[in-house]
Amino acid sequence: MNPQRNSFGIGPKVSLFTLGTMRANESIEQMYSVVKEACLAGINHVETAPAYGLAESLLGEAITMLDSEGISPFDKWVITSKILPGVSSKNGKRQLLAMLKRLRVSKIHNLAIHGLNIPEHLSWALNGEGSELLKWAKSQGLIGQIGFSSHGSFSLIEEAIDSKKFDFCSLHLHLLDQTRMPLAKIALKAGMGVMAISPADKGGHLHTPSQTLIKVCSPIEPLELAYRFLLSQGISTLTLGAYRPEDLSLARRLVNENKSLSQAEQTAINRVTKSLKDRLRETFCGQCTKCLPCPKAVPIPTILRLRNLAIGLDLKTFSKERYNLIGKAGHWWEKNDARACENCGECLPKCPNKLNIPKLLEETHIQLVDNPRRRLWG
Ligand code: SF4
Ligand code: SF4
Structure with missing residues (x-):
């Protein structure tokens, strides 16, 4: 049976986990081993950015090497990369062409505005030089769909979603910080793809959880519980910034697990909330x-x-x-x-x-x- 895929805006369907390439950018050997393991784990979606050092060119090289060995997802790789807001249209065009060259492709499926964090960034994308750049990229067939990642305010993200100019978004969505979950629901309802940024690290250093968190979540691992929570909420895909192939072992196990929460999982989540309330009491x-x-x-x-x-x-x-x-x-x-x-x-x-x-x-x-x-x- 083929691994599970979720809809992602108007682009190709993606795996429940997305390989983030930020941490695999030290050498081609490292990138190759991580991308290969991601493929074997059922992942077809990779996420990168010019801001991640050598990641784009190493990714392009690794995918080419794997292709020549006949190793690729059954439905091909889906690539998301990003462009920083605020650049001039001329500069942005140059950056985009250089990006495609590094990735060794003539088109990427998903281009995200990298850090649409302040109102000026949104204006740039909707009405400014960014708008011109994105229209050009689409008309030239260089990109499939347009999205954004944001660390900005609730209202700014809501405005970006409401603009209907974006097909996907990457947001901070966490079991231990659910403040942006309503935005994810609005985006999903509008047909956008939603990617959770760093559910492990920014979600509470869940790769190295405290003994208290381990005890409260037991018998489920805290990171597994966090992943399962997000997947059960219908989040399209979760980023996982692997440093070594072993970092993908949990994703391999959960690659088809986007069903509703089990009774045991829901009970563990209730215990997390109870622990917070019991220990903090009236504060x-x-x-x-x-x-x-x-x-x-x-x-x-x-x-x-x-x-x-x-x-x-x-x-x-x-x-x-x-x-x-x-x-x-x-x-x-x-x-x-x-x-x-x-x-x-x-x-x-x-x-x-x-x-x-x-x-x-x-x-x-x-x-x-x-x-x-x-x-x-x-
Ligand atoms: S401090 Fe009070 S009002 Fe503010 S978020 Fe916490 S509970 Fe709500
Ligand atoms: S007392 Fe409350 S409202 Fe006033 S400055 Fe402090 S945090 Fe802000």
Whole structure:
């Protein structure tokens, strides 16, 4: 029986897992072994980008080598690559042609805007030089369908989906952070393909879970539970950034597993929620976002989600990594950490859980920041 495929916008169908090539870019031997294993595991969809170092050219070379050995998916490879927003139409055309050359193809199935994170990026794609570039690429038969990846706000992603100019999107969708799941549902309903970005790493370092998370999910592995949750929700495909062929073993096992959750899986997910609530008690943040907007642009739900995970599931290493990245990753992540709070109290009456938000922010900062130096308030 052939491996399962899901619809992906108006393009060819894709496997439940997508090989992300970001981490297999050190040598042709590494890329070859990972791409070959992906094929043997039933994967037909590979995702790459010019921003991933040598990944595109190594991928093009690896696929050519495998083709010559008669190793390819039964329905051929589907390739997704990306282009950064903001480039001029002239430059973008040059970049796109160079991309095709590196990948050794005359056309790629899916081209995504890489990081449609701020309103200017959306304007670029819909009305600016990006729009001109994308129209040209389609008219020349260089690309199949157009999509975007985004780390941006809920409303920006919603606007991009509503524009009906995109056929697929790549979003942060996680078992332990379901804030963007409604957007995925809207996109799927609109016929778009939806790819989950990094469910393992950005989903809570699930390749190295805490003992608490292992215990709560047992007998199911946390990463397997996270994958199964997303697949059962109808997410088209999940990215998996393999470094070695062995990294694909779980994908090989789950390559046809997009059925509804079993009773055991649902029970394990309920235990995750219960663990969070039991440990955080009256300080649990339900992620409703009703406290927003904050006049000082403090990303309250994001910071309190990291607190939820650090305390509720002992995912402190993950929470610390994400917290200390705030303000250091441009438009790819939050700009302000808890220090931006000026204790104005505006958020307090809006919180249905009656959380003392400024106090929790202060505590979270002390708990998660690298090298805390001094008290920040009062
Ligand atoms: S108390 Fe702090 S977090 Fe709440 S609205 Fe005021 S500045 Fe924002
Ligand atoms: S309103 Fe309260 S529960 Fe909701 S996200 Fe904000 S802090 Fe969390």
